Amino acid sequence: MDANVTPVPVTPTLKADVRDLDFYYGSFHALKKVTMPVYERKATALIGPSGCGKSTLLRCFNRMHDLYPGNRYEGGGIVLHPDNTNLLAHGVDPIEVRMRISMVFQKPNPFPKSIFENVAYSLRVRGLRNKSELDDRVEAALKGAALWKEVSGRLSELGANLSGGQQQRLCIARALASDPELILFDEPTSALDPIATASIEELITELKEKVTILIVTHNMQQAARISDYTAYMYLGEMIEFGITDQLFIKPQKKQTEDYITGRFG
Template sequence: MVETLNVSPDVLAGAAVKARVQDLSFYYGTHRVLKNITLSVAEKKVTALIGPSGCGKTTLLRCFNRMHDLYPGNRYDGGGIRLLPENTNILGADVDPIEVRMRISMVFQKANPFPKTVFENVAYGLRVRGDLKKSDINERVEQALRGAALWDEVKDRLHSLGANLSGGQQQRLCIARALVTDPEIILFDEPTSALDPIATGKVEELVAELKTRVTILIVTHNMQQAARVSDFTGFMYIGELAEFDRTEKIFTNPSNKLTEDYITGRFG
């Protein structure tokens, strides 16, 4: 059993709260993967989740857009995740996962562009909503590509296949796809684990830039990355949130011995 610290209100240091995870547990079948997670996600800040492999950080991230609902045998338990300001529990049975995914978008570990053109990849989030004018779609695709710092590189080949881009460009294409619908939160699931250092740098810059517009939750294997891009960091260990605090505090003066051992490389 890991000692779990409750999030004291002053951890967020006056930042507005965008989402509140309350005593959340999650089961794959009978296997309990998340244990009583309580956590607040600050609005228009970057919150990082770190921890050794299998600690449940990706599982927690995928609760936020109900990805687990796609597969049988998965179950959420506890107080759910409340999205503020209106305080809806996005894990509630009365909330359609599709609605959640329209408000909270996701960037995956490995770039997964559709085998369609660059333009169609980005436009897809708008297409599923229907009822948009062609000129609106064009404009919003351009905005999203600019937002993902990709516009200048692809503006002359919007109608060639997304798969023809480089790995880093593909990942930024996926960021543009996640951005086009003006989501309230973007989830990043180890977005740079398949990228080289230069492409990684670009994605990190992008994350730092995006947080002026949108709340970001990022899972990362790379502790330096968490230290570089995030404002708040949660350290997870065997399904529990062992520590959650401001990033500088976690990396300079962690309260939990486990956190200290992990960030100093003694395990994990």
């Protein structure tokens, strides 16, 4: 064997792939033939200027658009692996999709319930009633969201009494509790101060060891810090997708370069 052979880079497993996806808000064509892969146990960041469709694409993954009239998916869809289910197919129940893929929103949105009930809710909708199992899984989720130490003694307090950063970690615990295959983050730190932002970023870096992450961010440094892959979108189109380091150091497209160097956007 030749010792000088450069090791073949291990291709990560595909978790989901978006194929020629078109999306319409009424007559507005918001996503145009978007194609991109999402790799298992990696963090993929979606970047681009406001209105480029990055949040729209993210919300296709858990069929959030189904909640509002006039929204239409067209084209190929989003295929989830390993079972090859097209998340956007008519026969697929959006509730099933949301049970497999959970989401953390831009502004922390804890329910006006206790800390415990906030996390337990995603388990309760799955029919879990056993008290000791609920206790265990809520604890595990809160530990996973690096919140357990701060709230273990006051699980019955209102979630809204926590600070902004803690509320967002509570929402992450809620998203984690149900053992999702993929977690969607929609600009999760844009409503937080720099210290809370740092703790959420650290958490996301830890989480990607266990779960696939897709994150929308308008902060390019954040994308560079926490993601393995980055997709740059502009006006509803996928301009460039690549390994984060490569995309930021040596973008293939002029448009991407202009955006990441701050000449535009």
